[in-house]
Amino acid sequence: MVRSSWRIYIGLILVGMSIALGLVHIAVFRNPKDLFFYLTLDIVFVPIQVLLVTLIIEKLLAEREKQTMLNKLNMVIGAFFGEAGNDLLKAMLVFSPDFSTLSERFRISPQWAEQEYLAAKKFTAAGDFSFAPGPAQLKSLRNLLLAKREFLLALLENPNLLEHEAFTDLLWAVFHLTEELEARGDFETLPETDLQHLEKDISRAFSFLIREWLAYLRHLREAYPYIYSLELRTNPFNPEASPIVKS
Numbered sequence: 001m002v003r004s005s006w007r008i009y010i011g012l013i014l015v016g017m018s019i020a021l022g023l024v025h026i027a028v029f030r031n032p033k034d035l036f037f038y039l040t041l042d043i044v045f046v047p048i049q050v051l052l053v054t055l056i057i058e059k060l061l062a063e064r065e066k067q068t069m070l071n072k073l074n075m076v077i078g079a080f081f082g083e084a085g086n087d088l089l090k091a092m093l094v095f096s097p098d099f100s101t102l103s104e105r106f107r108i109s110p111q112w113a114e115q116e117y118l119a120a121k122k123f124t125a126a127g128d129f130s131f132a133p134g135p136a137q138l139k140s141l142r143n144l145l146l147a148k149r150e151f152l153l154a155l156l157e158n159p160n161l162l163e164h165e166a167f168t169d170l171l172w173a174v175f176h177l178t179e180e181l182e183a184r185g186d187f188e189t190l191p192e193t194d195l196q197h198l199e200k201d202i203s204r205a206f207s208f209l210i211r212e213w214l215a216y217l218r219h220l221r222e223a224y225p226y227i228y229s230l231e232l233r234t235n236p237f238n239p240e241a242s243p244i245v246k247s
Helices: 004-031 033-044 046-093 099-105 115-127 135-155 159-163 164-182 192-224 226-235
Strands: none
Touching: 004 033, 033 046, 046 099, 046 135, 046 159, 046 164, 046 192, 115 192, 135 164, 159 164, 164 192, 192 226
């Protein structure tokens, strides 16, 4: 209510200034006909001005604001992979029969360009990732997820996540996998049908993880080369990865 009153007050001042300046113009130049002519001419172009402001300029400003927000959100995504995402990828890759294929396919080098990232994205979209975890590996994955749950819950406090549907889907998949694993006490006695169900949950979470990981690296390549360099040196798909700069 206070904000609306303030806007009305400013509007009345601006209208009053226009009327006062118009009266001054008539008093000085004594030619009201020209004044009203140009006033009418300005009114004729008001719809075009409204079009420019509302449909074009505001759209450009909104797109710029959205891009700024997404750049800030990439900081949250970076924190996710630094704190939990990379560890989850490593833990899942341990019991993937396709480890060697995935390791070779996603061993990203500094020479990767847009073409390589597009090909990798296409591979993840078409890929059906398989996993064959044992009881000990399921327990280890459960412990990791439970250890990271508080951090993952804190991410949900960021309202900007609602603007990033893919990352929200990733969190849903990870939370669901956490709940599924937490709900089971002993993995030793699980029937084959239940193991297959867990494998599907792991595959779903892994698919979202790898897609967001690629998108994040693709963003870093353009925006933050120094962070990109570290991410390549700690690539979870590279068993020989080391943060140490060797060349």
